[in-house]
Amino acid sequence: MTHAASRATGRSATSEMVRRLPEYLVIWVPLLLSAAHLISFSIWTIWISFTPSTLIPVSGWVGLRNYNAVLASRNWQIAFDNLLLFGIAFVLLSLITGLLLAILLDQRIRAENALRTIFLYPLAVSFVVTGTVWSWLLNPSIGIEKLVHDLGWTSFHFDWLVNRDMAIWTIVIAAIWQSSGFAMALFLAGLRSVDADIIRAAQIDGAGPIRTYWRVILPTLWPITITVVVVQLQFAISAFDLVRALTNGGPGIATQLPALVVYDLMFQRNQLGRGAAAAVLMLLILLAVLLPYAAWRYVRRRKAAHA
Amino acid sequence: MRDRSFAPSRILIYLVVTLFAAAYLAPLVIVVLNSLRTNEEIAQSSMIGWPQHWAWGNYALAWSGFCLAETCAGIRPYMLNSALITIPATIFSTLLGAVAGYAVSLWRFRGDNWIYGIVTLGLFLPQQMRLLPWTIVLRDIGLINTLSGLVLIHTIQGLSFTVLFCRNYYVAIPQELIRAARIDGAGFFRIFWRIILPLSSPILIVTVIWQFTHIWNEFLYGVTFTTGQQQPVTAALIALSAPVADIPKHGVQSAAVIIAALPTLLIYLFGGRYFVRGLTAGAVK
Numbered sequence: 001m002t003h004a005a006s007r008a009t010g011r012s013a014t015s016e017m018v019r020r021l022p023e024y025l026v027i028w029v030p031l032l033l034s035a036a037h038l039i040s041f042s043i044w045t046i047w048i049s050f051t052p053s054t055l056i057p058v059s060g061w062v063g064l065r066n067y068n069a070v071l072a073s074r075n076w077q078i079a080f081d082n083l084l085l086f087g088i089a090f091v092l093l094s095l096i097t098g099l100l101l102a103i104l105l106d107q108r109i110r111a112e113n114a115l116r117t118i119f120l121y122p123l124a125v126s127f128v129v130t131g132t133v134w135s136w137l138l139n140p141s142i143g144i145e146k147l148v149h150d151l152g153w154t155s156f157h158f159d160w161l162v163n164r165d166m167a168i169w170t171i172v173i174a175a176i177w178q179s180s181g182f183a184m185a186l187f188l189a190g191l192r193s194v195d196a197d198i199i200r201a202a203q204i205d206g207a208g209p210i211r212t213y214w215r216v217i218l219p220t221l222w223p224i225t226i227t228v229v230v231v232q233l234q235f236a237i238s239a240f241d242l243v244r245a246l247t248n249g250g251p252g253i254a255t256q257l258p259a260l261v262v263y264d265l266m267f268q269r270n271q272l273g274r275g276a277a278a279a280v281l282m283l284l285i286l287l288a289v290l291l292p293y294a295a296w297r298y299v300r301r302r303k304a305a306h307a
Numbered sequence: 308m309r310d311r312s313f314a315p316s317r318i319l320i321y322l323v324v325t326l327f328a329a330a331y332l333a334p335l336v337i338v339v340l341n342s343l344r345t346n347e348e349i350a351q352s353s354m355i356g357w358p359q360h361w362a363w364g365n366y367a368l369a370w371s372g373f374c375l376a377e378t379c380a381g382i383r384p385y386m387l388n389s390a391l392i393t394i395p396a397t398i399f400s401t402l403l404g405a406v407a408g409y410a411v412s413l414w415r416f417r418g419d420n421w422i423y424g425i426v427t428l429g430l431f432l433p434q435q436m437r438l439l440p441w442t443i444v445l446r447d448i449g450l451i452n453t454l455s456g457l458v459l460i461h462t463i464q465g466l467s468f469t470v471l472f473c474r475n476y477y478v479a480i481p482q483e484l485i486r487a488a489r490i491d492g493a494g495f496f497r498i499f500w501r502i503i504l505p506l507s508s509p510i511l512i513v514t515v516i517w518q519f520t521h522i523w524n525e526f527l528y529g530v531t532f533t534t535g536q537q538q539p540v541t542a543a544l545i546a547l548s549a550p551v552a553d554i555p556k557h558g559v560q561s562a563a564v565i566i567a568a569l570p571t572l573l574i575y576l577f578g579g580r581y582f583v584r585g586l587t588a589g590a591v592k
Contacts, residue, residue, distance in 0.1 A: 023495040027410040030403040034466040035425040041440040124575035126524030128541040136354045146353035241526040262435040279435040
């Protein structure tokens with residue numbers, strides 16, 4: 001290749017780059033910003049969790065001291081116990097509610113669209129609004145208890161919102177109201193995609209409606225069930241707004257949850273190192289749910305590819 | 308099971324479904340009724356009741372009258388803040404997500420799968436992991452306690468969802484279409500504008516509805532990065548319902564709650580199909 005020719009191709013490659021600059025910018029800048037913030041923010045927060053930072057971020061190394069402090073605090077222990085109870089109760093009950101609603105809607109009933117709209121509308125409302133509204137309804141002095149008293153049944157008690165032992169259940173109630181429609185929507189889609197031939201075969205074999213559901217239809221729903229469980233657990237682990245609006249962690253710290261502990265440490269107690277450690281612990285809890293799920297999906301996809 | 312013959316069981320089905328529907332609707336109906344009752348009337352009975360006198364004035368007070376943190380301008384400034392955060396962030400994140408999703412799915416370039424994989428990790432990373440870094444970034448670029456700061460956050464974080472939605476939609480478009488257009492001399496933007504965008508309205512509607520609903524309803528960033536007059540409406544609602552020394556104003560508060568929930572409720576009512584499609588697309592990932 002002559003000098004002139006190589007210079008010419010060099011120049012045209014450069015001009016090609018310049019010509020295509022806008023598209024590189026518009027593709028790469030957003031993607032790189034998004035990816036870079038995810039990676040660098042995670043690494044930075046993990047790093048801070050190992051430093052003695054309090055009011056401002058400082059460098060230094062304290063090993064696991066922040067983690068030990070968080071894990072030993074009553075705040076975190078209560079938050080973790082609450083998360084277990086809330087996570088399990090909320091996920092189970094919203095699965096049951098969602099499945100029941102989906103099966104009922106699958107019976108070729110009238111007004112199915114209107115009913116579906118009713119069961120799903122809470123998902124369009126913010127957790128703040130949901131929490132505020134339920135904090136009124138469940139407040140014994142102005143809500144359901146007061147109404148029942150006014151109606152004449154004065155010994156009626158429904159004071160979970162201000163009862164240390166039961167307050168966490170008010171969050172379960174509000175969370176189910178808000179998001180069981182999500183489980184219903186996924187289950188209904190699953191029920192609608194069950195092969196009609198299988199159902200017909202079961203009916204020809206003389207299986208009644210309940211038996212057909214139990215033995216033939218429901219077993220096909222378990223992949224959907226796992227997806228619903230994971231999504232709902234993800235919500236439970238990071239729940240913040242709903243609790244903030246409904247109980248604000250109270251009475252006392254009875255309804256504390258991990259996300260509230262993080263916020264409290266970072267922005268109210270100015271314990272940045274400990275706050276970051278609590279955030280990393282939240283991430284670890286989340287990973288304990290998501291990694292098995294990712295592995296399961298990977299195996300399923302491999303199997304589907306080989307089949 | 309799927310026949311209409313067995314009458315008693317069908318009555319039972321309708322009964323159960325109606326009870327559930329009533330339970331789901333009850334909170335909304337109760338708050339709407341409360342928003343039309345006077346504060347005194349609610350204080351004398353409970354939050355659950357039929358209005359004795361229709362107190363339409365609650366809405367005027369909630370919109371521009373009641374006092375919050377020493378300013379008496381009602382919920383209007385906070386609604387405006389939420390709109391000024393939500394609308395630009397929705398538009399930016401959707402447009403950038405559509406272009407990036409198109410590039411990742413149909414244009415293909417070196418490292419596309421890697422960067423796409425990392426971006427979608429944003430669906431899972433808890434917000435708590437990003438709170439401190441955002442605080443520092445916003446302070447360093449001078450956007451702390453500004454609406455622009457929240458627009459920036461929601462645009463960048465929203466990309467994880469918008470790129471995912473658009474990429475999964477564009478993957479179904481045949482590569483031959485792009486190849487043919489490239490042979491005809493069409494470039495990146497021309498193909499996007501002429502071929503891809505006209506095919507995109509379903510996914511753009513899904514994405515816009517998803518982003519709008521999420522950003523409008525977002526609370527944690529709003530309350531962390533803004534104070535006072537800069538706060539979005541979700542943060543203002545919390546401040547409003549905080550226990551105050553004087554008499555409770557549940558009628559006005561109910562009206563404020565309804566106003567704050569109205570934008571996303573209306574979008575859901577008119578775009579319900581697309582709203583649900585976004586939910587399932589976000590879930591299946």
